[in-house]
Amino acid sequence: MAKNSNGLLCKLGIVKSPGAPVPHRKHTKDCATVDMPAPAKVTMVMQQHIGAPCAPTVKVGDEVFVGTVIGDSTAPFSAPIHSSVSGKVVKIDSILMQNGSKAQTVIIESDGQQTVDPSIKAPVINSDADLIKAVHDSGLVGLGGAGFPTHIKISPKPEVKAAIDHLLINAAECEPYLTPDVRQILEDSENVVEGMKLVAKLLDVKYAVIGIEDNKPEAIKLMTELLAQVKIDGITFKVETLPSRYPQGAEKVLIDQCTGRQVPPGKLPSDVGCVVMNVTSVAVLANYVKTGMPLTTKRLTVDGAGVNKPMNVRVPIGTSIKDVIEFCGGYKGAPAKVISGGPMMGMAMASDDFPILKQNNGILVFDREEADLSATTDCIRCGRCVNACPMNLMPTKLEAYTNLGRTDELQKLNIMNCMECGCCAFVCPANRRLVQSIRLGKGLVRNASN
Structure with a gap:
């Protein structure tokens, strides 16, 4: 069994998957991009x-x-x-x-x-350094929401790169309503595959995996067929079908689900041998290499x-x-x-x-x-927010210590590990604004450390 295999155990039904069963509401999944x-x-x-x-x-x-x-x-x-x-x-x-x-x-x-x-013209790429420079020049950042400069992500230090064996492409798209990533796959699959190949070869990984939630069968079928045709010595390309349970698209949750590895608090995906990129990011990269058109x-x-x-x-x-x-x-x-x-x-x-x-x-x-503008009521100590938290935090205590301005306690409770996924607020029967409180608490901690 894989090391730290909580994701595998969840799949087998041995432990409860974290997160929340949010409604999908993918109303526009069949709407071609205009x-x-x-x-x-x-x-x-x-x-x-x-x-x-x-x-x-x-x-x-x-x-x-x-x-x-x-x-x-x-x-x-x-x-x-x-x-x-x-x-x-x-x-x-x-x-x-x-x-x-x-x-x-x-x-x-x-x-x-x-x-x-x-x-504007296609960049000349004769080396890894040329490709990294091209990614910088394209203006590409993480397009899943974080905005991390992509050229930094794909150019780790040599000692870190040597330990990276997985490239994970995030196409989970677990948020309700949103469908741009699934449309990216269905409308621009060639660039998705080419982008995966470019980054996988650059990082010299053993596995290039695209994670897609099981509520997107057309995208899973298409990518499975296309990746089966990719033949690069030493690299296995595959699709990982993910359960449709929010927040599968969160970086640390995706790593757990696809590899069984868990990113320790304060560490990065590269510390457990992974690089994670959004599916649209790799497609934009491939298009820039072919055309020179930036983002x-x-x-x-x-x-x-x-x-x-x-x-x-x-x-x-x-x-x-x-x-x-x-x-x-x-x-x-x-x-x-x-x-x-x-x-x-x-x-x-x-x-x-x-x-x-x-x-x-x-x-x-x-x-x-x-919009659900219901009023907030008192916490009833039901513990649902704790059960739902993918990072095993205690949202109610984080809210309480934020209100009191007690930054030492917030740090002890690892507030900075919160990914702000919103699961705690979603499952709260008292409709408490837990995520907003935690964001404020993070700001207090940052200010206290300056």
Whole structure:
């Protein structure tokens, strides 16, 4: 039996799988992606990844094209920003991010032509270093939500790389409503496979595995057939069918399910021999290697009872949420809540003027019934949140110590290990805002350590 094989034991029914049986609500799974025309303007945020923010490389009045670099940084832990439209830079401004910080923006007025930058061409790749540089130049970050710069992820130190034997492609897409990853597989399977091959060879792994939840049979069948045709000496390509139980797409849960390995607190996937990438990330990588077109668009699911035409749509990065909703037929009455992302880990938006970022994968518009605006009641100490937590934390205690501002206790209870999946809040009969409290608690711990 595999070491630390809790994932295997769950599959065998010996232990209860963590997480929560959230409803799937994949209403748009059969909706082919529709391309949205360029909006009148885009707002390009200079912080679209974990790490150092970019600084604008253009000024007001400059003409730009699709793919023009408009933001960059000399810091290694960063990724360049490219214009998603052709037109003119009309303003350099700032914006309040969802985490409360400020970021610079480059606002571009579109000319509607979508003229591609004449410098765009496929990169010349003759070595691993060439491929890593190409990934950096593409502006690629983790597209599943985290925004980790991809060139950093695929260039571990030699001693770390030597121990990596698994490349795991995350196509679980466990959040309710969201379907852009399954559409990526069904509509762009060639680039998914090519991207897997590129990274698997670069990292010299033994296994390249794509994990897909069992509620996506068409994607499982297609990828099984395609990967069976891939023949690279020393590398086994396969599909891992995952149970449809949230949060299978969480990095540490995916590793457990696919390999039986558990990532210790404070450690990274590479510490247990794994590199995890989102399925859309590898497809974008393959497309850049073939065409030289950087990351300028994002496929989103737009859904919820508050929007007239739920669909999957590919939009220029920097498009406002308002413009995306208008493309999808507009609001159906006054929305009770607009969420960027999925209902479990997404962020409720204060304004629909906020622009689409690289790592956005959905916009949900809820009416009052879907939004579930029920009042919070007292905790009844039922323990459901503890049973549901994939990281074996104690959400009620974390909430209590956050309210008291006791950072020492929060650290002892490993608050920073929380992945903010939302399982605790979902199963809570008292409707307590546990995830929000834990996020605040994390902020208290960070501030106390500065």
